[in-house]
Amino acid sequence: xxxxxxxxxxxxxxxxxxxxxxxxxxxxxxxxxxxxxxxxxxxxxxxxxxxxxxxxxxxxxxxxxxxxxxxxxxxxxxxxxxxxxxxxxxxxxxxxxxxxxxxxxxxxxxxxxxxxxxxxxxxxxxxxxxxxxxxxxxxxxxxxxxxxxxxxxxxxxxxxxxxxxxxxxxxxxxxxxxxxxxxxxxxxxxxxxxxxxx
Amino acid sequence: xxxxxxxxxxxxxxxxxxxxxxxxxxxxxxxxxxxxxxxxxxxxxxxxxxxxxxxxxxxxxxxxxxxxxxxxxxxxxxxxxxxxxxxxxxxxxxxxxxxxxxxxxxxxxxxxxxxxxxxxxxxxxxxxxxxxxxxxxxxxxxxxxxxxxxxxxxxxxxxxxxxxxxxxxxxxxxxxxxxxxxxxxxxxxxxxxxxxxx
Amino acid sequence: xxxxxxxxxxxxxxxxxxxxxxxxxxxxxxxxxxxxxxxxxxxxxxxxxxxxxxxxxxxxxxxxxxxxxxxxxxxxxxxxxxxxxxxxxxxxxxxxxxxxxxxxxxxxxxxxxxxxxxxxxxxxxxxxxxxxxxxxxxxxxxxxxxxxxxxxxxxxxxxxxxxxxxxxxxxxxxxxxxxxxxxxxxxxxxxxxxxxxx
Amino acid sequence: xxxxxxxxxxxxxxxxxxxxxxxxxxxxxxxxxxxxxxxxxxxxxxxxxxxxxxxxxxxxxxxxxxxxxxxxxxxxxxxxxxxxxxxxxxxxxxxxxxxxxxxxxxxxxxxxxxxxxxxxxxxxxxxxxxxxxxxxxxxxxxxxxxxxxxxxxxxxxxxxxxxxxxxxxxxxxxxxxxxxxxxxxxxxxxxxxxxxxx
DNA sequence: CGTTAAGCGAGACGGTACGTCGTGTCTTTGT
DNA sequence: ACAAAGACACGACGTACCGTCTCGCTTAACG
Numbered sequence: 001x002x003x004x005x006x007x008x009x010x011x012x013x014x015x016x017x018x019x020x021x022x023x024x025x026x027x028x029x030x031x032x033x034x035x036x037x038x039x040x041x042x043x044x045x046x047x048x049x050x051x052x053x054x055x056x057x058x059x060x061x062x063x064x065x066x067x068x069x070x071x072x073x074x075x076x077x078x079x080x081x082x083x084x085x086x087x088x089x090x091x092x093x094x095x096x097x098x099x100x101x102x103x104x105x106x107x108x109x110x111x112x113x114x115x116x117x118x119x120x121x122x123x124x125x126x127x128x129x130x131x132x133x134x135x136x137x138x139x140x141x142x143x144x145x146x147x148x149x150x151x152x153x154x155x156x157x158x159x160x161x162x163x164x165x166x167x168x169x170x171x172x173x174x175x176x177x178x179x180x181x182x183x184x185x186x187x188x189x190x191x192x193x194x195x196x197x198x
Numbered sequence: 199x200x201x202x203x204x205x206x207x208x209x210x211x212x213x214x215x216x217x218x219x220x221x222x223x224x225x226x227x228x229x230x231x232x233x234x235x236x237x238x239x240x241x242x243x244x245x246x247x248x249x250x251x252x253x254x255x256x257x258x259x260x261x262x263x264x265x266x267x268x269x270x271x272x273x274x275x276x277x278x279x280x281x282x283x284x285x286x287x288x289x290x291x292x293x294x295x296x297x298x299x300x301x302x303x304x305x306x307x308x309x310x311x312x313x314x315x316x317x318x319x320x321x322x323x324x325x326x327x328x329x330x331x332x333x334x335x336x337x338x339x340x341x342x343x344x345x346x347x348x349x350x351x352x353x354x355x356x357x358x359x360x361x362x363x364x365x366x367x368x369x370x371x372x373x374x375x376x377x378x379x380x381x382x383x384x385x386x387x388x389x390x391x392x393x394x395x396x
Numbered sequence: 397x398x399x400x401x402x403x404x405x406x407x408x409x410x411x412x413x414x415x416x417x418x419x420x421x422x423x424x425x426x427x428x429x430x431x432x433x434x435x436x437x438x439x440x441x442x443x444x445x446x447x448x449x450x451x452x453x454x455x456x457x458x459x460x461x462x463x464x465x466x467x468x469x470x471x472x473x474x475x476x477x478x479x480x481x482x483x484x485x486x487x488x489x490x491x492x493x494x495x496x497x498x499x500x501x502x503x504x505x506x507x508x509x510x511x512x513x514x515x516x517x518x519x520x521x522x523x524x525x526x527x528x529x530x531x532x533x534x535x536x537x538x539x540x541x542x543x544x545x546x547x548x549x550x551x552x553x554x555x556x557x558x559x560x561x562x563x564x565x566x567x568x569x570x571x572x573x574x575x576x577x578x579x580x581x582x583x584x585x586x587x588x589x590x591x592x593x594x
Numbered sequence: 595x596x597x598x599x600x601x602x603x604x605x606x607x608x609x610x611x612x613x614x615x616x617x618x619x620x621x622x623x624x625x626x627x628x629x630x631x632x633x634x635x636x637x638x639x640x641x642x643x644x645x646x647x648x649x650x651x652x653x654x655x656x657x658x659x660x661x662x663x664x665x666x667x668x669x670x671x672x673x674x675x676x677x678x679x680x681x682x683x684x685x686x687x688x689x690x691x692x693x694x695x696x697x698x699x700x701x702x703x704x705x706x707x708x709x710x711x712x713x714x715x716x717x718x719x720x721x722x723x724x725x726x727x728x729x730x731x732x733x734x735x736x737x738x739x740x741x742x743x744x745x746x747x748x749x750x751x752x753x754x755x756x757x758x759x760x761x762x763x764x765x766x767x768x769x770x771x772x773x774x775x776x777x778x779x780x781x782x783x784x785x786x787x788x789x790x791x792x
Numbered sequence: 793c794g795t796t797a798a799g800c801g802a803g804a805c806g807g808t809a810c811g812t813c814g815t816g817t818c819t820t821t822g823t
Numbered sequence: 824a825c826a827a828a829g830a831c832a833c834g835a836c837g838t839a840c841c842g843t844c845t846c847g848c849t850t851a852a853c854g
Contacts, residue, residue: 011798164362192390209829560758588786605803
């Protein structure tokens with residue numbers, strides 16, 4: 001068996017306040033200059049920290065930014081509105097807002113690009129996606145239980161159908177996704193799923 | 199009256215063969231080293247060209263790569279298979295292949311990210327999207343004429359619903375989109391659209 | 397025998413006014429930015445001339461500047477004051493002024509340096525020196541005739557002894573050479589030469 | 595009370611061996627390619643050093659080369675031969691050799707030119723000259739003590755008279771200065787100084 | 793209570809790429 | 824054939840970051 005507490009390493013322990021200072025600095029600089037304009041030197045200076053201290057904790061600029069960026073993701077539970085349509089609309093709006101506004105939305109494309117190149121990031125990235133989908137899954141499972149969806153429906157595909165268009169509009173065509181549009185998407189997808197499954 | 203062609207600028211005109219050499223070099227290096235591994239020096243050397251000649255034509259690495267990258271986009275007409283379902287499946291496969299394979303797919307995330315930062319790139323980017331959508335629009339209009347779709351359907355939204363999920367799976371969740379999945383997406387979206395419009 | 401007039405070359409003859417425009421531009425830019433700050437592009441632009449036109453006439457930046465610079469050298473005859481001392485003092489002052497003031501003095505060190513590297517320039521440079529020395533030689537010969545100097549004196553060495561110190565002070569120690577100093581130098585050198593020759 | 599040595603600056607101290615490596619590289623490249631052919635990149639590569647490391651220490655190519663070049667100046671004490679004539683001949687030969695041969699002589703004109711443009715260099719330059727003159731001054735003072743020179747003689751002017759001609763011949767007329775010529779210069783100058791002072 | 797080992801801010805280090813500038817040549821159209 | 828204009832290949836420039844490496848110092852736990 002392991003030690004009661006895992007064995008304390010010798011030497012001075014890491015200063016936890018430093019992590020926060022670094023994270024804050026990254027978010028600040030990300031807001032101000034974006035991903036491309038962010039430099040490790042600037043982070044170190046803004047956080048009042050040596051560069052080595054940063055590299056001791058993160059292996060690269062991408063990993064550092066990913067951490068700070070994920071902390072900006074607004075993790076909200078998918079609300080239980082009573083109807084599947086209501087739940088999905090609520091969540092779609094959350095997603096749209098997260099992807100459109102603030103630091104998170106601003107940096108998203110860069111992180112997608114970085115994840116394509118770096119497998120470590122890709123892994124973390126996949127976890128972020130999976131975590132969000134699991135929360136939506138809860139609402140879908142609820143709907144199955146209520147009989148709003150038949151058991152044979154591919155619930156993962158439903159998520160792709162709902163989120164995909166919003167994601168695409170934001171990144172590719174650059175057009176906004178209004179509340180009305182979201183409602184329409186939800187309506188069409190649910191109608192399609194129901195009539196197809198039957 | 200104006201001159202037949204607008205007045206020739208004085209001085210030595212730009213050498214058009216140089217543009218091609220540069221474009222080819224960019225595609226080669228993009229294939230070999232990806233976006234991050236591509237350097238202007240390497241492009242210049244590979245193309246047998248001075249760096250200044252590149253900067254005379256493109257203002258940044260992103261603009262340069264965007265040009266070369268767009269030339270890799272396989273512009274195929276959406277085939278007329280006789281049925282809307284068949285047309286949309288065919289086009290969805292084209293899109294999936296373009297986005298998944300080759301230089302185009304490899305560099306896509308980087309270009310999306312670059313477009314977010316640089317408005318010039320965003321503009322060019324939007325044109326690429328619009329051009330593709332116009333081709334799909336032809337197939338959708340055909341379907342309306344045939345009576346497969348009622349006139350009230352938002353044809354642009356249909357495109358978002360079809361392409362969005364594929365785009366999302368490729369960039370976010372990283373999962374492949376099989377032919378079966380594409381068929382399912384097309385079926386669900388069409389069913390949803392039809393039952394909702396009625 | 398040659399043609400009465402030497403054979404006219406075919407094609408458009410060179411425009412002589414262009415040479416003047418270039419020379420003027422070089423002197424202007426030399427005055428403003430010095431040798432290091434002068435660029436061929438700037439000369440061409442200031443003179444309203446193509447770069448090729450410059451290179452058609454001068455083989456390099458150094459040659460171009462040398463020409464313009466030599467045109468600034470104030471060629472004055474060594475005055476005949478009646479006494480050797482007077483002649484040498486007068487000429488020494490001319491030399492000091494040329495070397496200290498104006499474009500000529502300012503660019504002199506750069507031309508010395510350029511001549512060290514480029515043999516063509518060195519040759520032209522030597523001619524400039526020889527031409528000046530020949531003029532002084534006239535005054536010295538006059539003095540020999542008058543009996544102020546005995547025939548055995550090495551007149552070339554006398555020139556080195558007179559000019560050398562002024563040249564050295566200007567370029568190396570950076571100290572000015574006053575009229576009094578010049579008078580002293582002339583006095584000492586003449587006294588030395590006379591007492592040694594005797 | 596102050597610290598024995600002034601307080602150590604924070605951060606990693608500069609590596610002194612790097613300075614030496616750079617200086618050596620500069621001398622090598624100067625010997626091989628001259629001032630014009632020397633590039634900062636080449637120095638960095640030859641010294642196994644980053645370019646930034648060079649620019650951290652020297653502000654320009656001129657300043658860098660000046661430092662390396664001054665280290666090549668053969669500082670020899672003016673020998674005490676017993677007679678002023680002997681001392682001055684010995685020193686004049688040293689000067690001629692320094693100015694004529696090796697890296698020092700080769701680069702001298704460029705440094706003179708650079709010093710004319712850059713005041714920082716000019717300052718360092720003046721110190722080099724002053725240092726050399728101080729050593730000659732010792733020999734001249736010795737002569738005054740011995741009674742070879744009367745106290746009224748301007749010893750600085752004597753230096754100009756001796757060195758100037760050699761300097762002038764090297765840089766301007768390009769003619770060599772033989773041992774015989776040096777002997778003659780020394781003889782004439784001393785004779786002139788003595789007969790004038792009396 | 794002093795030793796030890798790691799953390800810390802600071803900043804120098806070897807590199808790599810950048811985007812600009814200058815050189816000397818070449819290629820247009822117009823004289 | 825010469826001229827202005829300006830594109831061209833080349834190559835050096837000086838800057839900016841990267842990620843690593845010393846420095847001198849602090850900060851705990853262990854002996």
